[in-house]
Amino acid sequence: MKFERYGIGIAKGMTVTFRHLFRKPVTTQYPEERLTVSRRTRGNELIWSKEKCTGCATCAKTCPQGVIEIITSRGEDNNYIVEKFEVDTGYCISCGLCVEACPYDALFMGYAYERAKYCRGELMMAKEDLLLSDEKQPSGYARPEVEAALPQQTLLLDRAEYLDKVKKRWDLRLPFGF
Amino acid sequence: MAIKTEPFVLNLGPVHPSTHGVFRMRTTLDGEVVVDMEPVFGYLHRGIEKLAEERTYTGVIPLTDRLDYLASMSNNLAYVLAVEKLAGTTVPERAEYLRVIMAELQRIASHLIAVGAFLNDCGAFMTPILYMIREREKILDLFDMVCGQRLTYNYMRVGGVSHDIPDEFLPALDKFVRRMPGFIDEYDRLLEKNEILLVRAKGVGILPKELAINISAGGPVLRGSGVKWDIRKADPYSVYDRFEFDIPTGTVGDCYDRYRVRIEEMRQSVRIIKQAMEQLPLGAVKSEVPHLIRPPVGEAYAHIEAPKGELGFYLVSDNSIAPYRCAIRAPSLINLTALRDMVRGWKVADAIATFGSIDICMGEVDR
Amino acid sequence: MTIVETSLGLGGRLAALPPDWPGGYWWHWLVFVVIILIFVVVMVMAFIYMERRGLGRLQARLGPNRAGPFGILQPVADAIKVLLKEDIIPAKGDKLVHWLAPVVAFVPALMIFAVIPFQDGALLVDLNIGILYIVAISSVAALGVFMAGWASNNKFSLLGAMRDVAQVVSYEIPLILSIAGVVLVAGSLSMNKIVEAQSVPFILLQPLGFLIFFMAACAEVNRTPFDLLEAESEIVAGFHTEYSGMKFALFYLVEYTEVLALSAIITTLFLSGWRGPLLPPFLWFLIKVVAVFFLIFWVRSTIPRLRIDQVMAFAWKCLLPLALINLFITGLEIVALPDGLPWFLIFVNIAIMAVLILLWSRFFRLGGGRVEV
Numbered sequence: 024m025k026f027e028r029y030g031i032g033i034a035k036g037m038t039v040t041f042r043h044l045f046r047k048p049v050t051t052q053y054p055e056e057r058l059t060v061s062r063r064t065r066g067n068e069l070i071w072s073k074e075k076c077t078g079c080a081t082c083a084k085t086c087p088q089g090v091i092e093i094i095t096s097r098g099e100d101n102n103y104i105v106e107k108f109e110v111d112t113g114y115c116i117s118c119g120l121c122v123e124a125c126p127y128d129a130l131f132m133g134y135a136y137e138r139a140k141y142c143r144g145e146l147m148m149a150k151e152d153l154l155l156s157d158e159k160q161p162s163g164y165a166r167p168e169v170e171a172a173l174p175q176q177t178l179l180l181d182r183a184e185y186l187d188k189v190k191k192r193w194d195l196r197l198p199f200g201f
Numbered sequence: 202m203a204i205k206t207e208p209f210v211l212n213l214g215p216v217h218p219s220t221h222g223v224f225r226m227r228t229t230l231d232g233e234v235v236v237d238m239e240p241v242f243g244y245l246h247r248g249i250e251k252l253a254e255e256r257t258y259t260g261v262i263p264l265t266d267r268l269d270y271l272a273s274m275s276n277n278l279a280y281v282l283a284v285e286k287l288a289g290t291t292v293p294e295r296a297e298y299l300r301v302i303m304a305e306l307q308r309i310a311s312h313l314i315a316v317g318a319f320l321n322d323c324g325a326f327m328t329p330i331l332y333m334i335r336e337r338e339k340i341l342d343l344f345d346m347v348c349g350q351r352l353t354y355n356y357m358r359v360g361g362v363s364h365d366i367p368d369e370f371l372p373a374l375d376k377f378v379r380r381m382p383g384f385i386d387e388y389d390r391l392l393e394k395n396e397i398l399l400v401r402a403k404g405v406g407i408l409p410k411e412l413a414i415n416i417s418a419g420g421p422v423l424r425g426s427g428v429k430w431d432i433r434k435a436d437p438y439s440v441y442d443r444f445e446f447d448i449p450t451g452t453v454g455d456c457y458d459r460y461r462v463r464i465e466e467m468r469q470s471v472r473i474i475k476q477a478m479e480q481l482p483l484g485a486v487k488s489e490v491p492h493l494i495r496p497p498v499g500e501a502y503a504h505i506e507a508p509k510g511e512l513g514f515y516l517v518s519d520n521s522i523a524p525y526r527c528a529i530r531a532p533s534l535i536n537l538t539a540l541r542d543m544v545r546g547w548k549v550a551d552a553i554a555t556f557g558s559i560d561i562c563m564g565e566v567d568r
Numbered sequence: 569m570t571i572v573e574t575s576l577g578l579g580g581r582l583a584a585l586p587p588d589w590p591g592g593y594w595w596h597w598l599v600f601v602v603i604i605l606i607f608v609v610v611m612v613m614a615f616i617y618m619e620r621r622g623l624g625r626l627q628a629r630l631g632p633n634r635a636g637p638f639g640i641l642q643p644v645a646d647a648i649k650v651l652l653k654e655d656i657i658p659a660k661g662d663k664l665v666h667w668l669a670p671v672v673a674f675v676p677a678l679m680i681f682a683v684i685p686f687q688d689g690a691l692l693v694d695l696n697i698g699i700l701y702i703v704a705i706s707s708v709a710a711l712g713v714f715m716a717g718w719a720s721n722n723k724f725s726l727l728g729a730m731r732d733v734a735q736v737v738s739y740e741i742p743l744i745l746s747i748a749g750v751v752l753v754a755g756s757l758s759m760n761k762i763v764e765a766q767s768v769p770f771i772l773l774q775p776l777g778f779l780i781f782f783m784a785a786c787a788e789v790n791r792t793p794f795d796l797l798e799a800e801s802e803i804v805a806g807f808h809t810e811y812s813g814m815k816f817a818l819f820y821l822v823e824y825t826e827v828l829a830l831s832a833i834i835t836t837l838f839l840s841g842w843r844g845p846l847l848p849p850f851l852w853f854l855i856k857v858v859a860v861f862f863l864i865f866w867v868r869s870t871i872p873r874l875r876i877d878q879v880m881a882f883a884w885k886c887l888l889p890l891a892l893i894n895l896f897i898t899g900l901e902i903v904a905l906p907d908g909l910p911w912f913l914i915f916v917n918i919a920i921m922a923v924l925i926l927l928w929s930r931f932f933r934l935g936g937g938r939v940e941v
Contacts, residue, residue: 030929
């Protein structure tokens with residue numbers, strides 16, 4: 024006996040919604056709780072290694088947007104000295120083709136994603152801004168040795184265990200996750 | 202004795218909470234009944250086809266991400282298949298299977314948003330779309346693990362894919378695939394036999410079978426009208442002929458049928474992913490192609506079954522490092538041409554619901 | 569107890585005149601006006617908070633929890649934000665009507681609380697036509713909505729306002745008829761007496777009446793599934809698209825005040841008001857009001873909305889005949905058993921309700937369809 028159109032469909036839907044009251048909500052309270060990003064994340068900055076770069080400009084040729092500007096001069100021992108290596112991060116689309124293309128592994132994608140600036144001029148990064156530092160860490164995109172050293176990604180599937188481990192600083196949290 | 206009424210023009214304008222992007226519907230209304238409807242689009246035109254002529258073949262792949270931004274993997278796949286047809290490259294087995302897994306995961310993600318947005322337009326106040334976004338987050342995390350981004354992947358390359366999957370991918374995918382049918386059942390229990398949804402969506406916005414075939418619609422729009430046509434079975438590309446799956450079709454061609462077709466397609470995608478995971482071979486993920494590819498002079502057209510319909514790329518090459526012409530057959534644009542006939546005679550609320558059920562992404566329509 | 573006896577004894581010609589209040593009638597009036605204003609303001613803020621957190625939990629997310637501990641001050645933050653906004657008046661709109669519309673919409677919603685009993689005999693005024701007064705006053709609020717739609721000089725707003733007037737007017741009739749069933753069983757129009765007659769809550773004696781009243785009242789206050797005039801996905805915000813600042817806040821308040829009034833009326837009419845075993849009666853009243861509100865926003869989070877012609881068809885073809893039949897059957901029961909209703913009528917009524925709903929769902933069609941153009 025089919026019970027369509029007698030209000031049963033609505034009642035079934037309402038039981039589904041009601042059951043959600045007893046599940047943990049899936050919200051992550053940023054900025055107190057942050058999920059670990061992927062090991063290969065393509066963050067919105069580039070990291071340049073001065074020692075390994077030879078000034079071949081393969082990255083500049085591969086970039087679809089043309090955001091990398093390289094000016095070199097000839098040095099002794101018949102190599103290039105890189106005088107200017109500027110990246111316009113405002114125009115970059117974080118596609119990662121430059122990182123894949125570099126034959127000497129001198130370019131890395133950044134690991135951070137909170138790099139907003141207040142002034143548009145600060146988006147042009149010269150060679151000093153692109154060096155490795157404590158704030159600028161590389162991600163493992165196309166760089167397997169960096170990838171092996173980073174923590175594995177937290178998925179929403181494992182979120183409950185992850186959040187139990189992270190010490191939360193949210194002082195007024197009720198015991199049952201209100 | 203009829204009352205004399207005068208139709209007036211209402212602009213469901215480009216900026217509107219439910220037009221799925223910037224799309225303008227100039228409707229002529231007689232009271233609440235839509236007498237005529239004129240679609241105006243082009244607000245999101247970015248010149249992708251022209252930009253493609255100035256980038257190398259590999260450099261066009263990030264551009265294709267941004268066509269249908271809710272289903273980037275499918276766009277990448279269609280373009281890369283076209284270039285491989287031109288250049289005659291072969292793809293290793295493992296790469297083919299990875300492509301299939303990614304394409305089917307993308308199909309699930311795109312249909313989740315499509316169904317959720319349709320239900321949102323019908324008025325269900327964000328509850329179904331929030332549940333579906335919760336599942337979509339899991340798929341986006343899987344993609345994030347593989348290629349580092351959540352929306353514009355830039356994952357497929359000419360001759361394979363760009364990266365192999367990391368170790369944590371297959372266990373996570375297994376967990377996802379085991380739990381997803383339960384979630385689809387939960388959506389069904391929430392809304393499948395809901396009387397109000399039945400009344401809102403059954404019989405509304407009918408697309409007759411002949412009209413669907415004549416305007417060359419594709420995807421769930423075509424299958425909802427009763428035509429059993431799926432490119433994965435009719436003209437198989439990649440390794441789709443090695444999997445078993447059904448093609449759900451509707452009968453009448455109304456909004457409810459399209460909604461059911463999408464839900465059933467999600468179930469079939471889960472089935473394909475399970476089979477692909479079992480059959481996944483070891484090996485390389487990318488064949489050796491030169492850094493800057495120069496295909497021989499010629500033209501090629503490759504089409505795939507994207508979540509929204511038949512997505513096709515037509516490439517003309519003149520033996521240089523950039524394509525000479527890249528033309529895109531966008532499914533949303535072709536499906537949109539039927540909107541006027543589907544909507545005339547219905548009310549404003551039905552126009553919005555019908556528009557939501559065709560599942561348009563303005564990035565594709567305007568390119 | 570003296571309050572009750574006095575108000576019952578004086579009946580209809582005077583308002584309740586409690587002799588033991590110092591200062592007599594005007595003190596009583598002043599105290600209750602203050603109580604009602606505080607009650608309405610605090611409960612509306614509590615309702616806004618409860619709805620946002622509750623909807624969040626029903627949708628697997630948290631609601632707002634940043635403004636104050638657990639987000640309790642969120643409605644206060646909303647109120648402050650809205651007060652600081654610029655007041656925009658459309659240039660070609662009707663300025664006087666634009667200014668008057670929120671006032672006309674808000675005042676009747678507030679006036680409903682004059683006759684709702686918070687405790688045994690504790691009302692502002694115990695009219696002997698209590699429920700009729702409520703029905704009469706609530707019709708005025710629809711006029712405010714229409715004025716808002718007209719004065720905005722905007723096709724979307726006018727469309728929304730006309731839909732709203734049609735809806736409110738159509739749903740008045742099943743509303744009144746289902747109230748008539750309750751009045752028949754209770755034997756009086758006065759709200760206080762209706763609560764006192766409920767030794768068995770009327771939701772059990774009049775299940776069909778409860779359902780009809782609930783649906784008709786949801787349509788009156790424009791809640792889902794009948795909220796098509798503020799359907800965000802269709803006509804942006806309906807009649808209050810062009811409002812900003814305090815006037816918009818008044819419309820927002822109107823919606824929640826009407827929902828609060830509706831919950832209070834349902835509690836009084838069907839759930840036996842302030843009666844309950846252990847706790848003080850005021851607390852029982854609050855608990856029941858919150859329970860009804862939970863039901864209202866639970867429904868909001870689950871089901872989609874109806875189209876306007878389906879709304880009208882539902883009122884005229886489904887609710888109205890059912891309400892008439894309900895009234896008829898109640899009348900038959902009253903006539904057949906004049907000395908109080910026995911308890912087995914509960915099961916009889918529930919069975920009749922099930923049969924009627926089955927029959928009606930099978931046979932009636934909901935509106936519209938395609939119009940030939």
